[in-house]
Amino acid sequence: MRFHIHTFGCQMNAGDSRWLARALRARGWEEVESDQAAAHVINTCSVRAKPEEKVASLAGRLAPVVRRNDPERGFVAVGGCVAQQKGAWFLERFPHVRLVFGADGLAGAPGAMQRVADDPAERLSLLDFADGFLSRPAYWEGERVPPQAFVTIMQGCDNYCAYCIVPYVRGRQKSRPSAEILAECRELAAKGAREITLLGQNVNAYGLDPEGDGTGFAGLLRAVTAIPGVDRLRFTTSHPKDLSDEVVAAFGELNNLAPNLHLPMQAGSDRVLRRMGRRYDTARYLSLVEGLRAARPDITLSTDLIVGFPGETEEEFQQTLDLVAHVGFESSFSFKYNDRPGVAAERMEGKVPEEIKADRLARLQALQDELTEASYAARVGAEADVLFEGASRKPDPDGGVSWMGRDPWGRVVNMPSENGTDLTGSIARVTIIEAKKHSLSAKPAGSPW
Template sequence: MKVIKTFFIRTYGCQMNELDSEILLTQLDSRGLKLAKSEQEADLIIFNTCSVRDLAEKKVLGKISEFKNDNKIIGIAGCMAMSLKDTLLKDYKYIDFILGTNDLLKINEILDDLQTKNIQINKTSENYDISIDNFFAKRNSPLKASISIIRGCNNFCSYCIVPFTRGREISRSKNSIIKEFKYLANLGYKEITLLGQNVNSYGKDFTDEKFLFSDLLYELNKIDGIERIRFMTSHPKDISIELMHAIKDLEKVCEFVHFPIQSGSNKILKKMNRKYTRESYLEKVNLLRQVVPNVAIGTDIIIGFPEETEEDFQDTFNLFKEVKYDTAFIFAYSPRRGTLASKWKDEIPKDIKNKRLQELLSLYHEILQEKYRSYVGDIRQVLVERLNKDQKMLKGRTKRFEKVIFEGKENLIGSLQNVKIESFNHQTLIGSLAKD
């Protein structure tokens, strides 16, 4: 029997995984286990994994193998537990358990079993356990927290594994969300991010009442204590005019929409199964900017998708130039096992992918520099989050998600401050406290 007194959770991937790790941590904490500073110091290590890229999986497997000869309990949670549920335990005899995204509340049951039986345990049900919605995790940050409002995805983009690892969309009940929102407000949280693979689908699966994502925002905006509400991700095909108006009307809802285009070429969008065209996407961007003139727009882009020609890439480049994104995550395509796209030849050579990636990154950099130059002299409201890495300046974000650093006393952390922008450096605005 392995004695467990300490644990460590290594989290990979998206904000939903961060939240799932907080749910695991809270249960282990209630069990009386102590959080170790590193994997090396822990009796139990949980790798909460991401399956979005094959490379991410390889990294995790490499990391786990470092501990194969140690007398520790090793568990794999998250998307890899789901996508490799049939092989992981057979292929890696030193993994003690796998725990899927629908079974987060079974961690203590697993640990109890491991104390009495010398077996490998597989808890990876396909069906979502709704009681996870009523489990309020302790958060890592005292200021900002995420709340899951819809789990799973119905979209089946051809390159994406998420619908296979997290199942179909299930919206959380409005009462449960409001309860957790109030709970966090009472604890002094200032900013909440509403999470879902596609928040714009929220409520579409309710059969008893009509209550959509924009309705949820109007309800949450009434709750005292929370200063800011963010959300992600917004699938472009599903954004509604009601949501745009909610962003405009509600003072707590941040003017930032993560609105991933993925490609500017209609041919590639079709192959990706994104269910919109560049024209319909641009129409929505224009409408969003008409309704919310100050809105910041973010995107994800995949470069070098199968069959992407130079012309297709130019379509993406020109669309980027037209939209002038405020944030962008730009990746070179790599096939993900188990998806439709992985059956197609990944034929774009690495050097071409890299060249296109660099071109787009340079454009992004130029756009940001031009924007940031125009912000100098502006006064921006910043939620002060913490000391900057240098431990001297304070760091916070605007409602549009721009990072701002400025000099100030530590007791300002957690407050909203007006900061005058004086200069910038890469993706950081630098300013000073504005005089009243």
């Protein structure tokens, strides 16, 4: 059967979608463009309201597509966080939605999709939370392994930050057995993956839950970096309260641990952080930044930020601006606060008017643009080792083929190749020749281009 997966949200969702696609291809299904597919999967995100609204809109628009491509068996499956939150609503609202599954239902989704495809009258719901991490085959056999691969190490979160819906839609934290993680990483490296990213809602807490097998996150990092063929290791996402001294030290001790870290700050006001339930203050956050830069002076940091949290004053927002400038984040993901159903902040007083949130977000993003521009401009003339992932989406201005990769700090680098040589999967020394808004342009190091 021909299928297409629409993915919203975080890297965890992207990794889940890639796994589901491999699992369906292993069953003989064919992955095609959206307008050609009879089976559509919408992998959803409910961290913010806008993606949730997009999901409902997309589900409605897909009805004529599935009817046209397979009037009898065509269907839509809705998975992920919004499905966990509103699964029954999708089944009631859209007759062509015949499967809903949450994060813990993902392992059973390929089989459920086969059942739905085989029986047009079948409608299924996989929304129960599991007691432990549900293992699943990697399905790499016969698949081309990309140069950069993603490995899930845990599921769920135990932090219950006041604004966050993740624990309610992904469940409590469950760590994956370390032996399974290492086996998958070894398989990926043997098949040609040169960079691995470890994924979890809070990777720093890996192994601290009852599902842990005695391996902590720092120990896992050391074990993965020791695997032959793993040239780079990254991980996301981190919670500052769980970032241990051992993990900080690892940045200075493990040469193939990439020198960049996404460390969500969320706000620069201690009062706002307390109301958010983050369980750290700005002094703790800055001490982590100091430790990271002492361990690895060239490390770059990115972050998440929320503006307009209930009760946030202009002075407190200014504290966020000051801290962002002080840390000098190379990039950030910033959002206006919005209520999510059932979380503590939904019931808080002092909601900030929309126009004030919009103004604060614009000012924050303008500051971040300045920081990013300065950081990227400082790279011009420098050399870096770039792992090329494939052809660039933007054509080479001279009519040749341009290739896209990332430097050790995670920046996107585009470079044409001599004689059109395919650079996919190679690591090449380059010289940065131009800084753009969100990427760098390069030439081969030592080249007269």
